[in-house]
Amino acid sequence: MKIQLALDRLSINEAISITKLVESEIDWIEVGTSLIKEFGMQSVKEIKAAFPNKIIVADTKTMDNGKYELEMSFQAGADIVTVMGSAPLITIKTCLEIAKKHQKKIMIDLLNTSEEQVNSLLPFTEAIFCEHISKDEQELSGKYKAQTKSRLKKQAVVEVAAAGGITLEAIHQLIEENLDVAIIGSAITKAKDPAVAAHAFKQTVIKGGVLS
Template identity: 60%
Template sequence: MKLQLALDRMTIAEAIELTKQVEDSVDWVEVGTSLIKEFGMSSVKELKQAFPNKVIVADLKTIDNSRYEFEMAFEAGADIATVMGVSPLVTIDACIKVAQRSNKLVMFDLLNTSKEQVSDLLKYNEAIFCAHVSKDEQEETGAKNLGTKHGGLLTDPTLKLAAAGGITLDSLESLRKTINPSVVIVGSAITKANNPSEAAAKFKQAIGQGE
């Protein structure tokens, strides 16, 4: 299980500084949607330059104009870029083709994606499927249940699964028992902790104990 650090609602300099604090404990570094929207591809480029040995995830949440956006992200240094699972299949196809050409990966953000849409996506078995409880769901309704998302569609052991949305140390074991993701995406439980380095180390330890 990989630990992906989600960086949002901060400046590029703050993102780099925070990542330095937790670098030894995290595997993948996500340049969050808010960073990309506020600072553009410079955020991706600077994070990759600062951490060349880390897998950099550009959380584009692309839903249209996919070829252009994915080419920009990969040229800036991203190793993985995200597309919304609700996107038209022509958009998904374009993302996959750009990624294959660049020897990069695609992550499907399954936020608000129906079971039928998820079924259509299963043929793209080289992609990463991310079960996601949105920030608005967390903040406005308190929703945190990732385990029941998309029924039993994500139980295929050959699929690469990720999970995101309000994940804490306390919820990690439950998550492992339900969808057992290969990537756990953690944001505020690390970035807003009093001691981010210690918080990240505890996540790494908990992940290691379950393997």
């Protein structure tokens, strides 16, 4: 299992500083939607420049205008760009085409998608799929609600990520479900000691026997 560090509600300098503390414990770095909205593609450029050997995920949450947004993101240094699973299929197909042209990937965010929508996306096996509990839902429920195994792993051989308030306790369930990527934000970035928190996640993954 890979650990993707989600950087949100931070300045670019804060995001870089925190990531330097945990760089050895994480696999992918996500430039969160809030950074992109506040600072634009400069956030992607600067974080890629600071961590050139890491996979950079630009969480653009693309819903439309796929060619423009993905070209812009890949040119800024992103390796993976997110597109919403609720977007029109033509947008998702366009994003796949642009990613293939650049030899990059897309992550399809399944936030608030129906079973019918998920089933329509399963043929896109070259994409990463992300089961996502929204920030608003997290604040309402107070905890991560696992749902990935029943929605995807039983139905298709696809790469699956999970995001949304994932804690050290919740990571055990993701390991049991044999998911591919755990997207962790505040549990590391808002921790008293981010390095200690990231190390605890990494060691839990290693002990779970699914390190990749």
